[in-house]
Amino acid sequence: MEENNVIIKQDKKDDVTVPKRDRTEEIRRLWYKFSMNKLSVAGLFIVVFVIIVTLCRKWMAPYPEHAGAFVDFSNASKAPSFAHLMGTDTLGRDVLSRVIYAFKGALTMGIGVLIVVVPFGSMLGLIAGYWRGKFVSTIIMRIADVFLALPALILVLCVSSVMEPNLTNSMLALCISWWPWYTRMVYGMVVSTRNEIYVKSAEILGASKWHIMMKEILPNCMAPIFTKMTLDIGWAILAGATLSFVGMGEQAPIPSLGEMVSNGVNYLPDQWWLSIFPALAIMVIVLGFNLVGDGIKDMLSNEGD
Structure with a gap:
């Protein structure tokens, strides 16, 4: 003993x-x-920097009060200077402070959409790909095909137009149009792996379908899912900025990068800083996430090497 x-x-x-x-x-x-991918490392620094700035926005923004309902006509439409590095808008609000506070909404849009879409779409793809009943698989995939047949941006705008314009509803509109991409991707991977030896062995041993899907098949799908997820964060942020640009995102006085670009366009070219700096902020944050996504894709694509 x-x-x-x-x-x-x-x-x-x-x-x-x-x-x-x-x-x-x-x-x-x-x-x-x-x-080994230097651009991806640079993208990671950009993402980390944006996250740190967002978390510490109350201390890093030079004029935190300008992110809310604030008016100072005496400093309205000031060009970039040492006092206001990105200038001021037509209401005298510091553009830099509003850009810093707008990062919160951009990150919330990108991360929040994927938190909902990835589990939901992946689970539907698992069920449709592994479940033996053709009826279940057909229903799920035909619904996904209907959504995929519609242009994503047009669908998002249509859904947003019937709801109150705010951040939550913008995220909901993106979720409605985004989940079929993960369902289709996971479905293809499950169909190609459900006849593998390790899956058949689990079936012979009497494992439940839930166990096989979650413990045997899903782990082998995580690398493509995670790669697409990191690449989609930037696109979700860009889509959210597009909704804000057309007035269907966050509403004033809450700062939003797309809304700031939209308002600044009316004053081009004289007050160029009103739209150029928020547009550059969108470009930088989307570029950072895309570079990180490319690095993760290269890293995981050679996993078997």
């Missing part, structure tokens, strides 16, 4: 230490492959 206890303890010790060491080595290897 004592020998058996010793063996069991030794097995438990091995189960704890070996995977931990392997996991650390795997993380180091993945980071090395990611760091």
Whole structure:
């Protein structure tokens, strides 16, 4: 009995230490492959910087009160200077402070949409791809095809037009148009892997369909899902800015990058800073996420090398 206890303890010790060491080595290897792409590392710095600025916006914005209902006509339409690095708008509000506060809505749009879309779309793709009943698979995929047949931006604008313009409804409109892409992608991967040996072995051993989908098939789909997710954050932010540009996103006095660009266009070219700096902010944040997504795609695509 004592020998058996010793063996069991030794097995438990091995189960704890070996995977931990392997996991650390795997993380180091993945980071090395990611760091080989210098542009992706630059994109990661951009993303981290934007996140830090967003979290510390109350201390980093030179005029935090300008992000709300604030008017100072004595400083209205001031060109960029040391006092206002990005100038002021037609109501005397500091553009830099409003850009910093607008990052919160942009990140909320990008991350919030994917938090809803990725699990929902991936789960539907799993069910449609693995479930043997053709009726279930047909219903899910035909509904997805209907949404995919419609131009995404047109669908988002149509959905947004019937709802009150705010950040939550903009996110809902994007979710309605975005989930079929993940359903279609996961469905294709599940169909190609459901006849693999490890799936058949789990079925022979009597594993439930839920166990096979979540424990056997889904882990092998995570690399493409995560790659698409990182690339889609930038596109979701750009789509949110588009909705704000046409007046269907966050409403004044809450700062929004798209709304700031839209208002600034009316004063071009004289007051160029009103639209140029918010547009550059959109470009930088989308570029940062896209560069990170490219690095993750290269890192995971060579996983088997």
